[in-house]
Amino acid sequence: MLGAVTAPAHPTDPLPRRIAHLDMDAFFASVELLRYPQLKGLPVVIGGGRRREDDVLARLREAYPERDWSDGDLSRIPLEFFPRLSGYTGRGVITTATYPARQFGVGSAMGLMKAAKLCPQAILLPVDFDEVRRISRLFKSTILEIAPVMEDRGVDEVYIDFTHVPGGQREGGRVLARLIQKSIFQATGITCSIGVAPNKLIAKMASEFNKPNGISIVWPDDLQEKIWPLPCRKVNGVGPKADEKLQGYGIHTIGELAARDPGWLIETFGKSYGAWLHAVSWGRDDRPVVTESEPVSMSRETTFERDLHAVRDRAELGAVFTRLCEQVADDLQRKGYAGKTIGIKLRYDNFQSVTRDVTIDHFTADAATIRRQAGLCLKRVDLTRRIRLLGVRVGKLVKPGTEGEQASGYSESHSTRTARDKASDEHTDLLFPELD
DNA sequence: TCTGGGGTCCTAGGACCC
């Protein structure tokens, strides 16, 4: 079943490309519903970070301290023990909302305080990242057993090249899509939606046509009927800014975009983006399904519960800063990467963001080096304003021990580095003195 | 009641080299 997948079976008469986009339905919420099936059909919202009072078991223990809940049946926990959105205070946003919750107008990325006004009775649960990752791996490995050309697009989404998979052409991909959908449900207990189309662009839109637990098949001839009536915003790559600009020119649907002169689009939206807009409006996209990729950067950032001030809250800020550097270093080391561009990100109380970075002359995954360089970057920004977010990033990554390493100059003598780091230390001021 | 955290890619100016 697995096997040759790269070359068309008949180069002179290639099979039509059939590309699938699959995404798991309300994934983070569905993961919680596996544990708490009694929440099925109720408005449930996932997000907000882990707070003690969110812990369902903690509430139970408090109510029945005499009982042992350690391996109790979670599905029997009564609803009154689940925390509600009502009364939420904090800066969290919704990661996922169940379909019943969406009927109240709440959805991904919405602030939880706003969601609490729209649907105060909704149950609020924090994300269980470990469980989400476990089920993510499970559904992806299930797909790979059936269709080996898969592109990872995050925890809950993938593209799959059906073209050369046995049965991938039957009914335009519907038969294979059904098999995958069924296999994923058997393996995980969670439903997904699949769109199959001639390319990634259309497949992505198609997977939304029939949610949840749906399949939709789109053919090249369906462009006018199924794609052109859609708002431009449905195109993956048209965000709020581009959409607003398009609307300003009276372009609301993909069909209206397709009707515009490509030359005018290029003049108005730039050579690259304008040409791309024209292509996508005509359903054209020849991007391959990419099965392997290397990370470009790794970062850690955090939004404070209240805005902090560099002087008044310097101890707290300094501790957070150091922790972020340690976390990035740990991520790099754990995954086997080192980088040579080190940077920071700040978000001020007015939500304006600034970044600063430096490129050093060697690759590093060392927390102290990252901390030192990031500290120098911090000195280059305005620290008189209140800060709501602080982040640390390492870019220009290499994987030590791979071939790219030598050409990229990963190797460097220990003595050289030590001497330079000492010199650098002398220039580091004592912004966050707890480090010294 | 403002708006998480982890990413990628693009643009644009300036430095620097040939």
Add this chain to the structure above:
DNA sequence: TCTGGGGTCCTAGGACCC
């Protein structure tokens, strides 16, 4: 005294996506 292009790297910001 005035004046080239091309290429690459670095940095900052911003759009966009999951």
